[in-house]
Amino acid sequence: MSSSNKPVLGIIGGSGLYQIDGLTDVSWRRVSSPFGETSDEFCFGRIGDQPVVFLPRHGRGHKIPPSELNFRANIDALKRSGVTDILSVSAVGSLREDLPPGTFVVVDQFVDRTFARVKSFFSAGLVAHVSMAKPTCSRLGDAVMAACEGLDIKVVRGGTYLVMEGPQFSTLAESKMYRQWGCDVIGMTNMPEAKLAREAEICYASVSMVTDFDCWHPDHDAVTVDQVIAVLLGNAGKARGVVKNIAPLVSQHTALCRAGCQTALEHAIMTSPDARDPAMVEKLSAVAGRVLKR
């Protein structure tokens, strides 16, 4: 296995972030995937010398709801585009008084409560189990923190993101229960995105931008889209600043990630070579080609 890497930064823009500024050599192109259609064309470009691939998660115009996102196509096509590091930018509700709207949380854990999504690239004919103990990349998380410096952002390192199915917001009982579980923020999209990035051996970090206090908060009867959008508009400019600043930091990621994200499949595949379904092997040529080709 080669111990070096040519970093390509992938940005998955969430609600409110449908394009990014400051890219040069820009071209929007559809990338095909055996897993189906991606949310939109990808925007290829560069920030300085760093190649960047941007995908608006819900499509330009926000057309696809969380449960209908084709997470597998998105991650597979990012892998096919050479992406080594994914920065996910997401709007979230806060489950803590000390994380008010406007705060950016570089989350490092997830509780996955989604139930209507395909969560793995692997299935009958090719079985694999990757570790999700540490679902985000600490090296990329360090870069996000450094990228926030000087941008007048209240940023917190670490936190647990509860991923709900949606599209409705939580009931009061659910919101209170998630607080008791020790979760910090709530959203609808980072799973199975983070699981699939791990299976595809791509480093993944999520900057979660708090837009509201969810419904548990005494001053905050219910979450409304109006409220979320008002805060989002304020946050999107700051998120673009983070993207601009992180690109030169990711360009230094020329050695493989020491946290192991980029070698996650090394001991994960269970199916013996002679029992593997050739069609599955072909379908997984981008995601798992590194370990399947041997």
Ligand SMILES: CSC[C@H]1O[C@H](OP(=O)(O)O)[C@H](O)[C@@H]1O
């Ligand atoms: C517009 S509020 C609900 C919506 O926003 C978040 O999406 P994203 O993570 O892509 O920013 C949340 O998860 C919901 O999908």
Ligand SMILES: Nc1ncnc2[nH]cnc12
């Ligand atoms: N309160 C909330 N619950 C779920 N997803 C969200 N996205 C933004 N705010 C949210």
